[in-house]
Amino acid sequence: MLDDGSPLFQQIARQVSDGVLVGTFPEGTQVPSTTELAALHRINPATVGKGLALLVAEEVLHKRRGLGMFVSDGARARLVERRRGELATTYVRPLVAEARSLGLAADDVLALVAQQLRDDGPAPTTRRPPVPTPARTTPEGAR
Amino acid sequence: MTTTAPAVSARGVGRRLGSTQALQDVSFDLPTGAVCGLLGRNGAGKTTLMAMVAGHDRPDAGAITVHGERPFENPAAAGLVSMVRDNQRYPDDLHLAHLLRVGPLFHAGWDADLAAEVVDAFRLPSKPQLRKLSRGQSSAVAILVGLASRAPVTVLDEPTLGLDATSRQVFADLLVRDLAAAPRTVLLSTHLVDELEGLLDHVLVLDGGRLVRDAALEDLHGSASVVLGPADAVERATADVAVLASRRVGGFLERVVEEPGGSARAAGDPALQVRPAGLQELVAALGAGDDGDRATAPRPGSLTEVPR
Numbered sequence: 001m002l003d004d005g006s007p008l009f010q011q012i013a014r015q016v017s018d019g020v021l022v023g024t025f026p027e028g029t030q031v032p033s034t035t036e037l038a039a040l041h042r043i044n045p046a047t048v049g050k051g052l053a054l055l056v057a058e059e060v061l062h063k064r065r066g067l068g069m070f071v072s073d074g075a076r077a078r079l080v081e082r083r084r085g086e087l088a089t090t091y092v093r094p095l096v097a098e099a100r101s102l103g104l105a106a107d108d109v110l111a112l113v114a115q116q117l118r119d120d121g122p123a124p125t126t127r128r129p130p131v132p133t134p135a136r137t138t139p140e141g142a143r
Numbered sequence: 144m145t146t147t148a149p150a151v152s153a154r155g156v157g158r159r160l161g162s163t164q165a166l167q168d169v170s171f172d173l174p175t176g177a178v179c180g181l182l183g184r185n186g187a188g189k190t191t192l193m194a195m196v197a198g199h200d201r202p203d204a205g206a207i208t209v210h211g212e213r214p215f216e217n218p219a220a221a222g223l224v225s226m227v228r229d230n231q232r233y234p235d236d237l238h239l240a241h242l243l244r245v246g247p248l249f250h251a252g253w254d255a256d257l258a259a260e261v262v263d264a265f266r267l268p269s270k271p272q273l274r275k276l277s278r279g280q281s282s283a284v285a286i287l288v289g290l291a292s293r294a295p296v297t298v299l300d301e302p303t304l305g306l307d308a309t310s311r312q313v314f315a316d317l318l319v320r321d322l323a324a325a326p327r328t329v330l331l332s333t334h335l336v337d338e339l340e341g342l343l344d345h346v347l348v349l350d351g352g353r354l355v356r357d358a359a360l361e362d363l364h365g366s367a368s369v370v371l372g373p374a375d376a377v378e379r380a381t382a383d384v385a386v387l388a389s390r391r392v393g394g395f396l397e398r399v400v401e402e403p404g405g406s407a408r409a410a411g412d413p414a415l416q417v418r419p420a421g422l423q424e425l426v427a428a429l430g431a432g433d434d435g436d437r438a439t440a441p442r443p444g445s446l447t448e449v450p451r
Binding site: 006008009035039041043044045047101 | 176177178312315316319320322323326340341342343344360361364365413
């Protein structure tokens, strides 16, 4: 079962779009059917349908009548753009809040992020398309 | 896969059982194709309501219809609904084989292959009389009838009662798969809210015979929140929002409030923990039935996540 506190149809949408992001579902290929996803996660097929409809609205998937759902051209780039927009609220804001409650200075937080980036080594580039603009991690942006 | 015409309609339904008002002024429309959880405490009126949907009983106030038909004593409605009560009694000498034989007589859509598969999946023994089956096996028989009948409105009264963990997964697997194969309206009652939540897309909550929630699952999500912290801070933050349940442990107070995000005041207070209430928490809070503080003895470990 899925569980991150958000509504199930959003979790289904998130999971399928994760698959598009990491290359499990390349552009132009078919994603699992509503029935398969419902059975896999033991959730209501209508809920899965809502999740996939969300991805259709976001132009990540498109329906081919009688065949199923397919990953749209440019879906990955659209997801990357959207997720970058969400990065600040989803990850950076709680990070900063926690750091504040621990009394960390801005420089300490930035040093931690830099250290983590070094520890993880170079970002895997093989399955990722070229990045239009590098993510900004300047001290000004961290405030 | 819901369409506009309701599968089940209730209007001002009431039912008195002896000196108890088991249901009072219950009105709802259950969309066709919905999988609806009927939730609430023991004695809230769930089985009473289901029995009236199935035509085993009739309301003494208001009206209930299933696809436009009143189910009680109505041949036109008999095949529309399938229900096995959670405490179903069987004739002394009735065996599983009899049930499998009479099923198709009552339900035109009876699927014998599915019935056989359910028997296998739950390892139902064919030898003993049905009345001698264990609690879990009786539940499996009810699931068997509910699924194999393929009735347009399938009522499952506590389908997972007494089922082991494997069987509960088997039930979820069978239901999800069969919903895809033969879409229909399902009304199921359960106390294992968290475990079965994913199967639902609609929720009805009864408390003390009254309908206190009627909503699509996604609309309930995040409609209530839990605020936890020092009692005075929680009281301040929740003074002007609807409180569904309160629990006091020492100097701490936990409140389930009918407000996304706890309340505007709670959001800004670092001493408070605020999080969305899950469906199970919401149902439990609705069943708590008052907005007074329920005093609770401290349990070991229960204070570990409380902020300083």
